[in-house]
Amino acid sequence: MKQRYVLRVNGRDLEAEAGAHESLLDVLRERLRLTGSKKGCNEAECGSCTVLLDGRPVVSCLVLVPDAADRDVVTIEALAEEGVPHPIQRQMVEQGGVQCGYCTPGMIMSAYALLRDNPDPTDEEIRFAISGNICRCTGYGKIVKAVRAAALEMKEQSGNGGAAS
C-alpha cells in the first residue's frame, strides 16, 4: 500500500510515493534519485547512508519514511554550495581521505554534524564522531586529518567574516 509523503530534503519540499515500511534511504535513492547516500549494509552498521534528520546525523536505512515526513532532511548533495565544495569535502580530497569513496558521503555527513556542534574538536572527538562510519580503505587517519584541516579552514573563514556553516 503506497502513500504520498512530503519530505523536506535539502531545503525543498519533495513528494514521494512510498510504502510505510520503506526506509528513508530507499526513498532518497530510488524515488528521489539522491544516490549520494550509499547502501552499504541496510542494517545500521556501516554508516554509509548517514544523513541529517532535523539536524541530527542518522543512518537513513533505519528511518522509516513516515518518521521522516515533514522533517528536515539534509543529504550529501546539499553540502556543496553553488558548485563550491564544502571545506570537509575539499579537505577529504586534499588530505587523501578518499579512496574507494563508498563510505565518503556518510563519513562527511557525520563530520559535518560534528563541526557544526563542535568547531574545534580533538582527534579523539573526531574519531568518536565518525566511529559509526566504517571505512575499509584508508585506516581513518587521513579522514581525521581532513576533518581537523576543515575545522581550521572553517574557523579561519568565519574569522574573516566568511560564511562557515
Next chain:
Amino acid sequence: MSEDPSTETAEETQAPYHWIGKNVTKPDALEKALGATEYVGDMVVPGMLHGKILWADTPHAVIKRIETEEAARVPGVHAVLTSKDVPGSNRFGLAVPDQCALAEEKVRSVGDAVALVAAEDEEAAEEAASKIKVHIEHLRPILTYADALDPDAPKIHEGGNVFQHTTVRKGDLDKGVRESAVIVENAYHTHRMDHVPMEPEAGLAYVDPSGVLNILVGTQYPYRDRRQIAPALGLPMNKVRVIQAPIGGGFGRKDDITAEIHVGLLALKTRRPVRLVYTREESLVANTKRHPMAMNFRTGASADGRLTFLDGDIYGDTGAGVSLGAYVIKKAGIHATGPYDVPNIRVDTYTLYTNNLTSGAMRGFGVMQAAVAHESQMDQLAHKLGMSPLEFRLKNCLKPGLASSTGQLMNEGCGIEATLQRIKDYMSARELRFNRPEAASSDS
C-alpha cells in the same frame, strides 16, 4: 651489501623528477566526496529490471528437482532461471572451471547460486525467489581439514578433495636439524576473513542494439571477467563487453567473478537491462573469502643465531571452489620462511576442497597466513637464544647476494634490511624497548 640503503634513498629523492614523488590529487576523489559518483547500485537505466539470486541453504546436497512455476506467476516477474536455462558451459573458476554459475546436479556450499529471478522491482524479485522450491537430498558435508584429507570421505568434486599438493625442498633438512642449538615447533591456525568491500557486489547488464552484452561491474579485471563470462554464457568474446564501474572496495574479492555471469544471463534472457545488487548478507555469504589455514612449523637456529632449517606443512581450506586458492596456498608455501636466509627447507602445502565457503584472493594472498607462523617462530627462536627479535631478524634477513626459499638470488631491490633498520632507528630515537628478553636492551 654493507652499503647503508638510506644513502641510496637520499640520492634517489634528489633525482630531477617533475611529477614522480609529488602528491598529485586523485582525479576521481572530488566527485566521490560530493556524492556524485554513481556506483552500479546507484545506476538506473530505462526499462531496467531487478535481479535476485536464490542461494543454496545447505552446504552439500544433490539437487533432485527445482520447481519454478509458482515463482514465475508472481506479478512483475520476467524470468526465473536455473542451470537448464544457461546457454553456455555454466562454468567458471580462475584456476580451473570448477564452479557452476547456477548449481547443476549438486550443491557444494551455501555460497552456490541455485536460481535467478528478474522482475520489475526488487520486492517482486524477492517474492519470486522465495517461491522457488528446491528438492534436495543431503550429503555428508566435508568441513574440516581432516575430513578433506580422508581418502574415504565423499568427494566434493570428481578429482577428490586434495586439489593440489606442492613441495618446497632446499638443502639438507637433517643437516639443518643437526646444526641447530634451538628448535621451535608449533601448530598455527588462522581463520576465515571476509573482504567486506563497503560496496556490496553489484552488476548492471544490457544487450545493446548490435547484440553485444554489456556488463557494468565493480571489478578488478574486466578482461578476465570476459574470458569467464563468454564461455559460461555461450557467447563469442567480441559479443561481451565488460566495463569497470566505480568500485567500492575490492581487496581481492572482485578479482573473481561476482555478479557478472548472473546479471549477464538475466539480461540475455529478458532482453531488458537488469541490475543485480547484493545485500550485505549476500556479500558475506557468497563469493570468495580469505583461506583459513592450519600450519605446523618446526624451525631451528644455531647457537650463534643463524636460521638452520624450516620443516613445515600448510593446509588451506579453499572451500567448494578453487578460485585462486591453488595459487594462494602455493604462495604461502613459497613464502613460509619469511624474508630470511634459510638454508634447509621442507615445506608441503595442501589445497583442500571442503563444503565451506569458497576462498580466493584477498589482500595478502597466502602470505598473510604464512607470516603469522614464520614471525611467531622468529620471536620464539630469538627468545630462546636470548637475542633481541630485531637483531635476530637483522642477522638472518635476505640481502643482495643471498637466496630466497626458492633459490632466487636477491639483488638491488631487496629492502628488508632497510625496513628493519628503520624500525630499529625509530625505537632507539624514542628509547623504546621490548620487555623480553632482557638482552633486548642491547638494541639501541
Next chain:
Amino acid sequence: MAIRKGLGIGSMYYGIGYGFSRADIGSAEIEMAEDGTTTVYSGACDMGQGVMTVVTQVAAEELGIEPDQIRVVAADTGSTPDAGPTSGSRATFVQGVAVQNAAAELREQILDMASRMLECPKENLAVRRGQVCEIESGHEMVSVGKVAHQLHFHGRRAAAWGWHDNTTADVDPETSQGDAYATYGWATQLAEVEVDTETGRVRLTKLVSATDAGKAINPVAVEGQIEGGATMGLGYGLYEQHILEGGIPRTNSLAFYLVPTAMDVPDIECEIVEVPDPRGPFGAKGVAEPATIPTTPAILNAIHDAIGIRITETPITPERVFFAIQEARIRGEFEED
C-alpha cells in the same frame, strides 16, 4: 593494574605480481590531441588506491607534460587494452612500466617530428612542460600539440603503444626452486599493545609501518595504502572472523562480523622506505599487500612481550587471550603482578 604493555615486530616479504608462470602483462595506449592534451587508455582498474593517478604521473614525467593535461580512460574491454588485474600489488609495478614505455615511445615520435619541423638535431631536443625545448638553452621551440598535429598531416597517429611483461618461469614442480617472482615487496611493522589480563582484551595503541615502496610515486597514496593495509591487518588480528557452523555462516551481518572503526585504530605512523627497484617505473613497486601482512604477526609478538604468552590461533579474541592466561596460571607459568 590489569593492563600490561608490550612491543612486537613483524616482517614479511611478498612476491609482487603473479609469479610462477602466470601471465603477468601490462599494456597501455597513449594518444595526444592537437592541443597537447593526452589520453592514456589503461586497462588497470583503479579501486580508489590511485593507480589512475600513478598512470597520470608516470605518463606526465616520461612525456614531459603536465598531469592536468592527461586524462586516463580505464578498464573497459571495449576501449582499453588488457592490463591484467589490479591485484597482487602489481598495478604500479607492471602497468606503470607499460605506461612509461608508451609515453616514451610517443615522446620519441614527437621529438622525431619536431626535429624535422625545426630542422634541429633530435638529440638537442627534449619535452618539458608540454613544450619541445632546446636542451642547452632551455628555449621553448614549439608546443607538443602543434607537433602532434603535424604528425597527423604526415600520415601518422600521435599515439603509441606500451607493453610490459612481468611473467616469470614456473618454479620446479618437485622442489619449488626457481625465480618465482620478478621482485618482492618488503616491510616491517612495530606494534604496541595493551593487554587487559582480567578480560583478555587487546588494544593496539601504536603502529609504525616501515614499508619499502621502491620509490613513492605519490607519497599520500602510498601512505593511504600503508594505513589502510595495517587497519585491515589489525582487523584480521583482533576482530574479524567469519564463523561457520556446519558450513553455514553465523556471521552474516556486520553486527556480528566486526570491522575496525575509527576508535579501534591508532594513528598509524608511516615510514616510507625507498630502496629503488630497477624493474619498476622510476624504481617503484607495489605496497598494498606488504603494508597489510606484518600487522597481525607484530600484534602476536607484542602480546607475548606484554604477558609472556604465545597465542597461536587467530583472531586474537578476548576469550582466547583470557583462557590462555587462565591455562598459564594453572600451569604456574603466568607472571602475576
